[in-house]
Amino acid sequence: MTTAGMHRHGARSSSEGAWAAGWTGFAAVMMIFGGLMAIFQGIAAIAHDDVFVTTNDYAYNFNLTSWGWIHLVLGVLVVLAGAALFGGQMWARVVGIALAGLAMIANFMWLPYQPVWSIVLIAVDAFVIWALCVGTGREARAD
Numbered sequence: 001m002t003t004a005g006m007h008r009h010g011a012r013s014s015s016e017g018a019w020a021a022g023w024t025g026f027a028a029v030m031m032i033f034g035g036l037m038a039i040f041q042g043i044a045a046i047a048h049d050d051v052f053v054t055t056n057d058y059a060y061n062f063n064l065t066s067w068g069w070i071h072l073v074l075g076v077l078v079v080l081a082g083a084a085l086f087g088g089q090m091w092a093r094v095v096g097i098a099l100a101g102l103a104m105i106a107n108f109m110w111l112p113y114q115p116v117w118s119i120v121l122i123a124v125d126a127f128v129i130w131a132l133c134v135g136t137g138r139e140a141r142a143d
Contacts, residue, residue: 024085024093027131031082031096034124035075038103041110041117042072067110074103085132097132100125 045068078099084092104125107118 023131028085035078038075042068100128
């Protein structure tokens, strides 16, 4: 292989590594955003704010305070994992995917209380999972 061929190969790998880092950064920012929104959601539910619609015939009918604590704790964990992603730790990627999946489930079950907010956070979590999975595959190929 010529020097020019090696140079082009190295540039392509560097480009793929930059894309992976970009998706990881995107996932980290979105995790911090989604986690903060979950924290606000949890605080509002714990405070029994009047913005929530209550339904009586819902399969996952928990006490509003219980939902508040679930969202608060999950939100804090998502923010911490998102911050750890900036360090480039592989464990933060795996934990981020797992926490985003749990947050998607929690927001799906939260749909009757805040439908628009829940759908937005489900979409954010879906983008986080996608970005972390895409970033992982390309980053491994770049090395």
